[in-house]
Structure formats: structure tokens, C-alpha cells
Amino acid sequence: MTRDEVTEMVRDAKRKTGKTWAELAAAINPDVSPIVITCALLGQMTLDKAEAEKACATLGLPADCALLLAEIPYRGSIPSMPPTDPLIYRFYELVMVYGTTFKELIQEEFGDGIMSAIDFDMAMERQPDPKGDRVKLSMSGKFLPYKRY
Amino acid sequence: MTRDEVTEMVRDAKRKTGKTWAELAAAINPDVSPIVITCALLGQMTLDKAEAEKACATLGLPADCALLLAEIPYRGSIPSMPPTDPLIYRFYELVMVYGTTFKELIQEEFGDGIMSAIDFDMAMERQPDPKGDRVKLSMSGKFLPYKRY
Amino acid sequence: MTRDEVTEMVRDAKRKTGKTWAELAAAINPDVSPIVITCALLGQMTLDKAEAEKACATLGLPADCALLLAEIPYRGSIPSMPPTDPLIYRFYELVMVYGTTFKELIQEEFGDGIMSAIDFDMAMERQPDPKGDRVKLSMSGKFLPYKRY
Amino acid sequence: MTRDEVTEMVRDAKRKTGKTWAELAAAINPDVSPIVITCALLGQMTLDKAEAEKACATLGLPADCALLLAEIPYRGSIPSMPPTDPLIYRFYELVMVYGTTFKELIQEEFGDGIMSAIDFDMAMERQPDPKGDRVKLSMSGKFLPYKRY
Amino acid sequence: MTRDEVTEMVRDAKRKTGKTWAELAAAINPDVSPIVITCALLGQMTLDKAEAEKACATLGLPADCALLLAEIPYRGSIPSMPPTDPLIYRFYELVMVYGTTFKELIQEEFGDGIMSAIDFDMAMERQPDPKGDRVKLSMSGKFLPYKRY
Amino acid sequence: MTRDEVTEMVRDAKRKTGKTWAELAAAINPDVSPIVITCALLGQMTLDKAEAEKACATLGLPADCALLLAEIPYRGSIPSMPPTDPLIYRFYELVMVYGTTFKELIQEEFGDGIMSAIDFDMAMERQPDPKGDRVKLSMSGKFLPYKRY
């Protein structure tokens, strides 16, 4: 069994239970960001043993799947880059259009280094707006300076 | 003269004036997000005529440059994709790791559609943290539903 | 079961029923553009629950398929880009030849922004012509201006 | 002198004259679609000798440019594919999302063959709409059936 | 069943019958170029209903295959480009070496336009030669001029 | 000086003289296929010393160019593959659609081997046709069998 197969099984099971990702995340571990749990169910993050077993129970997956959900995955969720799906492509486009601006402004503020994509946190919420609701994404990553030794 | 040449001239002039992007943006138009002004100076957004002339005056660029800074650019700031620069690459990596999660959670909340990268706003700030300061990015894009006709 | 497998099942079933896409679309929902219904049957758009069930009934597909036809797909219908199929390639070629012209003329008329591919509508019809009938495509997409915040 | 250099000269001259593409097209040949004239000025179509000379006169280009504007170009207007510019990318995305639908519906109506991208015509207009004006594109291409000999 | 699977079944069946492509083409429809029939059996052209049924009978394929052989295929016969097979690569090489020459000479003779790859005919024959026999290919495609509207 | 620069000089000179490729080829060496001479002027074949000098004289190029026109070029005439120019792309498409058919039919007739792209000859002519004139290309390449030693 591979992690991709588990992801496929998760999607099949979710479809049949009719639960949302938010409901699944709350059932698996309500104390952790639902983004992290969803991301793990989609094969990109790791659940701990208890969460993985809870996930299998909630979704009705065979117990073996828990071993894989608790294993560190080979990351990379997009079938091919650039992404063909329009929703995901818009994020890719943001990197192309704003990439050099991110670099200039972050490094102007923090010096030479990067924003971590590992020590990283994110939240998504609906921002009501009379001209059309908006998706609000907040990201926060630790700044890591280039060190000299 | 091409827009890429103007971007190169902006970088050369900025280096000599010693001004920061934040200072340049404030000088050009303090009422607009400095991200937008920086992005325009880097060849990815459009300044209006007054801003473009202010930019040329502030940076000591020939007046012709104002015409180009006020022109809609052919966008795409990254020399090649995937980006070779580590700071920018981390954003690309976020798309690869979190891309399918973004898709599931946004569409679960909003239905079938996308977060606009055009009707889009962003802010960057320093988040002090005893374990190491963090880069905080807030993004907000209008949700655009797939319409049927 | 994946959406690609459903698309394959749709094609197999359509072949056996001998129905056209136009007939299928009319059976599934006559009030919606047949382009949208066909596009959904080919795995690129979403049917609502009633349509999805109608589609399964019309094509003789197992009921499970309805869940997938009503699910938002990971879009991207072309096996690889550039498209190897001559009919589809001609559209790709139009983008390469007319792309910069589209950009100049749309932005000259509307300002800085894009034509939406999401709030988008399309029709195809046969245009009789003594020198050879023509394919007429009408596209209409909402103009989305770059906003500043 | 190459055609790319002429295109660059056209853009420089246009910027200085302050004329729109529509005005240039009307000055060069009011009896032809402005899309065709703009497309030629951008290096993708051919002007006839009189038009090319008119273009040089209108834009103040050296007479040599007329020879190149009247020459059949090596077509391909996009610096690299997929296009990095968001406006042009949306057309590329339409090919990826609607490509197989175009193929099915055109061939269902016309039989095995393609819509010509050569014997092809196009118009763009603004479609006023209270929810936001729309870009309307009408395309018409001769259907070319696969022939057997 | 997909067209690729039918192509594989055709190859398996042909191997077992020991028939040549020429013999198969003659059995399926002796009045059409064997290139067209072979091309259809390889998944790149369309047979009419009678031919498709004849093909199934001749090769001992299940009747279902006839539906697919009569369906317009998604074209593109080469597993990946550039072709790794030396025989096919030589044609690719001809395009790279002679491509600009084709363009110059055809457009010098015919004006701005293309040679159709759709309204197209081809023949292959052995040209005996004491220094080693030669492959003779004759191609004829309708010239399609760029039209202005 | 590079061969690409010579090709550019040839194009510039040809444009100013107003001569056709056919006229140039006849002036340079009327006993050789004009395809070969044109191909050499475009940087893909070699002229002998006398032809190269004749070419320089006819086009008014500096004598140095003759050295380069007589030198074996690094072949490859297309700026990037797949070709973006529609006329040249159609040949690329023929390889994709007919490639496996070429392979099967040539090897069925000749055995295991290839059609040479080196010991190769070609002619192009106009084929008048009431439904639209046709481009006729005749190619002949020596068959080269795979040898065993």
C-alpha cells in the first residue's frame, strides 16, 4: 500500500460519509488547525498515532492505513507543475507576479534569509464583503537568516 | 526601451540613492500599499501618470521611463520556474505542499470557484516572537464562483 | 473511484447508447448550456445533485458515479501540453499568435486587468457558408480590473 | 534588423505618439479589422506594402521597417509557454479546461476535422453589464474536414 | 475500453494473423490509401462503420472495438517528443533542418498561409536504386492562405 | 562572426535586393536544387567555395561571409521546438499523427532500418487544383538497414 492509495481511499470514504473536511478534522483532533489535519489526510503531513487511528475509525478505513497516515510522506500534492487546476494555479501566479516583491520587502525588513515553509502556520477564513465575499489567508513563517560560521 | 530595462534602471538608481522600497513607496504615493508600488517598480504592476512621474523624479530616472512605468506590463517576475532563489522557492513549495488543501478547504467553504489573484490584496508585517521573529503575510482575494449561463 | 475513471465510464456508456452530447445535455438539464453539461461529463465542471443523478440514469452508470459528477474536479482536460490533437492545438496556436494582441486590445479598452475564465460563458454554432461552413465560437468573460487596496 | 526589433520600435513609437492601437489601425487601413492590423504591428501578421508604408509614416519609423512589416513573420508572440502574463494565461487555461469539450462538440456537429486557425476571423467588443462589463470575443474559423484520397 | 487499448489489441491480433498492414488495408477497404487505413488501425484516423466492422472481422477483434475504430481519436501517436525511435526521429530532424526552408519557399510561392495537415494526402513507395533502394514519400496538402475579414 | 549573424545578413540583404530565393539560388548555382541553396543561405547546409563567393557577390555581403557559408553549420533552424510558427508546426504535427504509420509501413516494406535524412532529396511544387492549389512535396531518402557485425 502506498500513501497515494491511502489518499484515494480517504477521498472515497469521505465522499460516502458525506462529512466535510472541517468535520473530519474536528473528529480527529479538534485542538489542531483543520488545515494541518486536512493536509495530512491528503498525504502531505503526518498524523500522530492516535490521530491516525481516529481518522481510520471515523472514515471506516482498514487499520493498516493508520500506519501510513502516521508516516512522514514524500511531499508534493500537485500532479504536475505548473498546476492545471485554476484555483491552485492562481497561487502559482501570485508567486510569478509577486515573487520578486516578496523577496525585496521581506529581505529589506529582515535581512538576508528566508521565510520558513516548515516552521509555518496558516489560517483561512471567509471575509464577508458586500461586493462579494473574500478568501482571507493568513500565513506566518519564522524568518531564518543566512548564518555564517 | 523595454520594461525590463526600466526595472534594471530602477534597481541601479535605488542602490545609488540608498533609499528603501518603503521610502520610495511613501514618496511615490503614501496612500497605496507599498507592496503595490514596489511591485510596479519591479515591473509587475502599473503606476498612474502622477505616480510614475514622481517615481522618475525620486529616483532620478529620465522622463521617458514614466511612460513605461504607467504602461501595463507583460507580467512574470521570475527569471525561470521553478524559482532558483530560496526565498521565492519557499512560496512555490507552499503551493506544492498545500495546493490541494487550499483547493479542498476554499471550495468546501465557498463552492466551485477560485480566489482571485486580480481582485487581490496583501500585507506583510514583522511578527515579533521570542523564538525568532516571524514573517506574517495576509492575503485577501475575492471569491469568484464558476457561473453558468 | 477517481473522476478520470468516471470520465472513461461516461465515454464508454455514451458510445453504447449512441446518444450525442447534445442529447445527453438536453436529457440532463435542458436549461443550461450544453457546453457546461458536456464539460462536466468530461470531468471539468460540476453537476448539481439532480443533474448528476439524471446523468447516471441516462447513461446507465452506477449510482456512485453521481457523487463524483457532483464533486468539484481537479481541472485540466488535456493529457499533456502543448496538445497533440490537431483540433485542440489550433486553439493553443491562437493563444500563441493572438495572445499579445488580445492583451493590448482588451487592456486598451478596459484598463489593467483580465477577462475572467471563471465568470465566463461560451456558445458554439455552425455558420453556413458557401465556401465551407464555419465554426462560430462566442465567448464572454467578465472583465476583472486589478484592484489596489 | 529583425522583426522583433521592429516590434520594439513600434511599441516605442506608439508610446511616444500616445495613439491607441485602434487609432493606429484606423490610420493604416480602416477597412480591415483592427485586430489584424494590431496583430501585424505586434509581429504576427503581414501588412501589404501600402499599409506598411502608412504604418511607418504614422509612427515615424524609418522606411526600412516597411519592408519587414510587409514580410511574413515567424509567428509566436508569447515569450514562453505557458504564458506568465495573467491576461494571456486565462486563454491558455480555457484551452486546458474546455479543450476536450471543444473537440467533442465541434466534431459531433461537423465530423472529423478541425476549426481553421488560418481561415479565421475574430472580433472583440465591450458588453456592458450592470454586474461588471464583459469582454466579448467572437471567433469564426472555417471547418476543415480530414480528407481521404 | 480506450482507443489505446484497441490499438494494442490490433497489434496483438495482427501479429498472430501474420498479415501485413497492406493486406489488412486491402481487406478493410481496397479503395482507400493503405496509409489512411493503417493510420486508423494505429489510432490516428477514423474508419467508417463498415470498415470498422470489417477490421474487427478480419482481425478477430470483439465487436465493441468497431465502435472505437469509428470514433474520432485524440490524435498523437508518439509516446513522447522528440521521438526516441530512430526511424521517426529522422522526420523530426527534417523539420528542424528544413523547417525554415519549407517556410520560405512555400510562402514565396503561395503567399502568407500554410500547407494543410488536414486536407492532406500522402503516398509511400520503394524507389529501386543500384546504390541502395530509396523510400519515396509524396505529400500533397491544400494551401490555406491567411484570410482577412 | 557566427553563422547566425550571416543568416541575418542574408535576410537583410535579400530584403533589400528584392530577389526571391528562387532567383538567388539560380544565380548561385542553377544546377543544384534551389531547396539546397536556400537551406544553405538559411544556415543549414554548406555551399562550396565558388557558390559561397557567388552568394556574397549576389547579395552584396562582405567577403568574410563566404568563409562561413562554406563551413559546415551547427544545424537546427527552429528557434525552439515544438515550432511556434503555424506553417512549420504543421510538419511537426504530421510527425506526431503519422509517425507510427511511417514506421510500420516503411519497415514492412524494407525491413529493420530507417529512411536517411542525410542521403536525402526533396522537391516542392505547386499543384493547381480547382478547389484550391496544393503544395506538393516529394521526398526521397536512401533506406539504411540496421547492420549486424
Place this chain on the structure above:
Amino acid sequence: MTRDEVTEMVRDAKRKTGKTWAELAAAINPDVSPIVITCALLGQMTLDKAEAEKACATLGLPADCALLLAEIPYRGSIPSMPPTDPLIYRFYELVMVYGTTFKELIQEEFGDGIMSAIDFDMAMERQPDPKGDRVKLSMSGKFLPYKRY
């Protein structure tokens, strides 16, 4: 059954018999270079009917495989280029480093043309050397001059 499947069956059978490629080649046809026989068993060359049957008998493969081993394969043995395997990559590297040198020296000696990869012969042997044994590869390919007609 495809040729790739036969190659997999050959590898499985060889592993179980414990025979070397040299022993297999000697058993199949001792009068032919073992490189050619090995190459055919790996799906890149053609065996004649007797050899193919001998191969099946020696390896214990089903008789059907003989038909495929005697069929001209679609060549290309490397899963993807550049090769990821270090031994094979070194040859790819030789082409990158020595490629232009090969071109200059071969064409200086022979004139304009190529070394055939079809009328081609090769041998590999161990060259004992006190500083470490060496792999000796001798290649010989017919020179094919560009012909003019």
C-alpha cells in the same frame, strides 16, 4: 503483450536461470556480436525467427514472446533523458563534453555528413591495467555524406 512486457519477462527469466548475457547470446546465436543479441533481448534490436525461438527456449518463455522478439521495436531504452543511472549518464556526459569536438574532427576528415548510428558496429572488452582495469569500447559507423541532388 507489449515489447516492454517481454523485456521484463526476459529479465525475470535470466535472473532465475542465473545465466549471463554472454551465455544467453552464445546460446541464441554464437555467430553474432553478443552486444546485438543482448540489445535485442533488452527490446532495442530484432532477432530473426530462429534466434527468437531459441531465446524463448533458452529462457523458458512462452512461445508468443518469439513473435515479439522478432518484431522491430519502438526504440528508446532509457526511462527518461537525461539518464538518471550513473553508468549510462557518463555516456550522455561524453556527448555534452566531446560533442562539438566529434563534429569538428569527423567533418574535418570526412566532409559534411554524419557517422551512421544504423550501419554501426560496436565491441566492448576489458583492458587490463595495473592502475585499474579499463573498459574499452570500439565503435565503427559508416560515414554518410550529405548528398545533393
Place this chain on the structure above:
Amino acid sequence: MTRDEVTEMVRDAKRKTGKTWAELAAAINPDVSPIVITCALLGQMTLDKAEAEKACATLGLPADCALLLAEIPYRGSIPSMPPTDPLIYRFYELVMVYGTTFKELIQEEFGDGIMSAIDFDMAMERQPDPKGDRVKLSMSGKFLPYKRY
């Protein structure tokens, strides 16, 4: 000055002197394989100081070039891979067709390891043959076994 510019200067100078690579190599250092000297002149190997100065004197290059000819280059002689030039492509094709055979036979003889492309030697000679002269290449590379520590 870059090494690529020196290579261009070498080619220009060689063309004007009319010397062959063999003559240049003999003049620069007759005790070393002319392949190595040619390869260095083409920017892929290193000359020692005396050779580099001899090369500049022989070709009439400015003395500065000697510094670059004696410098270790960034290797990679082919403008892009796969090579578009037919002579060089044939070597690339040999890797694709014979690559897995090389791997099997070398590793069968020598065990797990590679043939060095660094401790490597090569010779090219004309092999007269009544059916057409042949290019003979002899390569010898040290076998390097994978070591375990």
C-alpha cells in the same frame, strides 16, 4: 571576457588562417592527442600555460586569451539537449538505444560501478571500406567500482 567568447575567437581565427584542427593541435603540442587539444580550443578542456600561449601565437589571438585557455572551463559544449545537429544527435541516439545494453554488459564483466568519463581516452580514425569508409572511435575509460566504507 568569457570562455565562450574565446571559443568564438578561436573559430574566427582558425577560419582565417585556414588551418585544420589537426594542424593546430600539432602546432600547440604534438605529444598530446589532437582530440584533447581540439576539445580545449572548443572550451571543454584545459591547456597548460605553454600550450595556451602557443595556441594564442598560432591563431593570432590576444595574449589575454591564454589565461582563459589555461583555466578550467564550465563544461557543456552543446547549445541545448537533445542536440539539434544531426552528427551529434547520432551519439545521443546511441545512448538511448544502447544505454541499457552498455549497463548490462559492462556491469556483468566488471561488477557494480561505472566507466569513467574523466580518466578517459579516445581516438578517431578513418577506416577505409569499399562499401563506404567508416568512422572508427576507440574509447577507453577506467572502470570505477562502487566502494563501500
Place this chain on the structure above:
Amino acid sequence: MTRDEVTEMVRDAKRKTGKTWAELAAAINPDVSPIVITCALLGQMTLDKAEAEKACATLGLPADCALLLAEIPYRGSIPSMPPTDPLIYRFYELVMVYGTTFKELIQEEFGDGIMSAIDFDMAMERQPDPKGDRVKLSMSGKFLPYKRY
């Protein structure tokens, strides 16, 4: 059975036994670097016969797997390059950022040549650090000078 299938079986078996790579390596051969044994279990190195059999016994794999584990693999462990997994990508990034520095400093110290990736050794250890533990990698590869013959 292919080596990839064996790698998958190793991963499945390891997950069920709950053993670490370090434990497996110690069980298979405690006298060899665990990096080498792990690398072989992941399909990139070769085990000797006794180790392979020990591996099968320890992991409970069918005896056939030992034949494959003792066979020289087609190397290349990353599904696609650049690696999508963040841990592995960081090494790829090191090559992009430090690659030219490695080249300059190694060749300044050793002369023209390379660091072998074949006669190569590596160790990984945890380096305790109050600011966060560090991964320490030590690599040692034989320097191989370019030889001249």
C-alpha cells in the same frame, strides 16, 4: 518482479515490523555503513548474496526478492527532478547555490577533475546544539583528475 516493486515490498514490510532502518541495517550487516544498506533497500545500491538473503529473512520477504536486492539497480531514487519533497529539495538547492563555489574551490585545491560520486563515502550524525540540534553530513569522494593520453 521489478526492483521498484521490491522497494515497495520493503517499505510495507518495514512498516509492519516496526523496525528502524538502523535496526534493519544492523541485522543485515553490522560491518557496513547503515547508509549503504538503507540505500540498497531503497533500490539504489547492491547487497551481496548473504546480505540479500538476510534482508529477506529479517523483513519476511519472499526468497525471490533476494535475487533482485543483489542485482545492480537502474539508479535514480527521486520520482521527478527537481524533487518536490522539501527535505530532498534542500540538497538540490545546495547544488544550485553552492555548485559554482564547489567547482572553484575543489579545482583550485586539486586541479582539473571531479570528486567521485562512485568511490564515495558518507556519514550522517546528530550534532547536539542548544539553539537546536543539527544534521551533520560528512562526505568523502576520491578526487579524479582529467587524464590526458
Place this chain on the structure above:
Amino acid sequence: MTRDEVTEMVRDAKRKTGKTWAELAAAINPDVSPIVITCALLGQMTLDKAEAEKACATLGLPADCALLLAEIPYRGSIPSMPPTDPLIYRFYELVMVYGTTFKELIQEEFGDGIMSAIDFDMAMERQPDPKGDRVKLSMSGKFLPYKRY
């Protein structure tokens, strides 16, 4: 002036002074790893103001270069990936062969996370060895665990 131009000027100046990278690094700042200084001179790291001025003085570069040497560069030192230069390619190959092993062993020891390429240190030294001296590289990067919020 761009950073690439400064890198070219550094290489030109170094060649003329005849200094080694080690000597340059010692002159610029003897208290920092010479790898870091060399890396900065090659356009991949940042010097502080004093170091940058010292670098310009040592190399005889115009004072303007100091501004660029002290600026954070757009990183990525390799002209194209995979690297064509054999020395650098060997590191790329190590990633392909050992990449999954790195991942398994580091994550087995440290948990889910990565080795930082930013908080990273490296040393290179010559390891004398009677069988041929070895290149020893020691790398140490902070382990960064995936954090949950």
C-alpha cells in the same frame, strides 16, 4: 549593472591578479569561512559593507561594485539544471541516488522536518590517501521540525 556582470568582473580581475580564491577570501575577511566569501564573490551570498569594499580594493574593481556585492543576490549559480559541468553534476547525481536515503535516515533520527540549507555551514578539505587523495566535505545544517499551530 547587474550582479551577473559583477561576477564576470570578479572572474576577470581574479584571473589578472593571479590570486586564488583562498587568498582573496583571506584578504577580504580572514575570520569567515572562505567558502562563504567565495560564494559571495560568485554572486550567491552577501558581503557586509567593509568586506565588499575590501573586495573591490583587492580586485581593483570600480567602487560601484561594492554596492552590489553587499546586496542580497537572486540566488542560483548554475546556468541550467541539470548541471552540464561534470564536477557539479556529481553532486546532482548524489541527490538522485541518495535523496530518499537522506530523507529516511534524517527523519528517522530527527522526526518530521528538514535539514536547513539556510542555517547551514560547510567545510572542504583535502584528505590525503595513498590510493588517491580525497575531497572531504563536511556539512552541518540545523534541523527544522514541521511545527503545528
